[in-house]
Amino acid sequence: MARSKAETEDATTARRGRPRSAATTAAILQSAYALMASTGLAATTIDAIAKHSNVSKMTIYKWWPSREALLIDAFLDQASRAVPLPDTGNPVARIRRHVGTYVEALQGEFGRVQLAVISECISRTGSAELFYERYLGLRRTKMLEIIAAGQKDGSIGAPGVPGDIYDAIYGSLFYRYVFGIGPLTPAYARNLVNLVLRPRADA
Template sequence: MAGSKAETEDGTTARRGRPRSAATTAAILQSAYTLMATTGLAATTIDAIARHSNVSKMTIYKWWPSREALLIDAFLDQASRAVPLPATGIPVARIRRHVATYAEALQGEFGRVQLAVISECISKAGSAELFYERYLGLRRSKMLETIIAGQRDGSIGAGGTPGDLYDAIYGSLFYRYVFGIKPLSAAYARNLVTLVLRPSADA
């Protein structure tokens, strides 16, 4: 019987009823990400994930509405550790730290998996809406809150809308990654934040 959905702390959705086992959930997510990173998306099937995590396919199908949703959640789980959202400090400094970490992560395994997951969503559904819903929307909203806080306390001088400022920074970094445009480095990312957000002299 299908139950109603509730949002979890990482923005994913879980069905009400018997609580998920945290250890089993972690095993499934880690297995999915490991397989994506080492064997590619085509080989990261539900069967493969179930074997790798030693969890039944029934459990996986019960907890995720689709393979694509599971792949996105596995990527989100990895992103929470590899590119965490800073929670303390002056807003513009938090953004600098985050974009520097993101720029570096893009150039390795993390970047390859992110691009593959987005491509998978587009090829299956014709859009990246599912990726935005389960991954990008959550992280984007958190960073918009940071930009708004910076505009309010004066550490961010740019007067554009938070969404446009966010897109100018993160969209530029992802565009450079996809098309191999150099430079793409932590230093470049930090300078981009300064260019876009026009921080105050003491920020």
């Protein structure tokens, strides 16, 4: 799989100077997310993140090309724990598990922060492209691989390209969440997955 933009930038930084400290990086990302969740994006400035993480602003500016990039990476770091990409089980079970976890996460601070970060990207740059490059694209690619594997082994009966299947599930969930069109319940998530994937009876 091709490296993400964030990973490429990290590698470039390492070549130019001292490698990133894992502990310092974690402190910055966790501080940024904690501030977003507790005080909102407007208050999550580089100054505030530096103070909260006890890391110099110079280090933050060296490691991230923009505040928006840092906020997205902080959200990605949290997502890796709150909504981990499934790596065990058959394709249908993995997708069901991930969808259920995502729906549950949307009900709390994770959902609010996700929407705020996307809105911030759009307001600052005019599009959500940066969010896609640094966050969504990475996770979407992994899920497309799972869908393709399910089509190949027959556990997923839905025809068509994996990207359309993914978008039908996760686009529907996000649309329903953003506009409040009915509650996002486990039952709704299960029915949606079954409707879109057309899983084999034993899957």
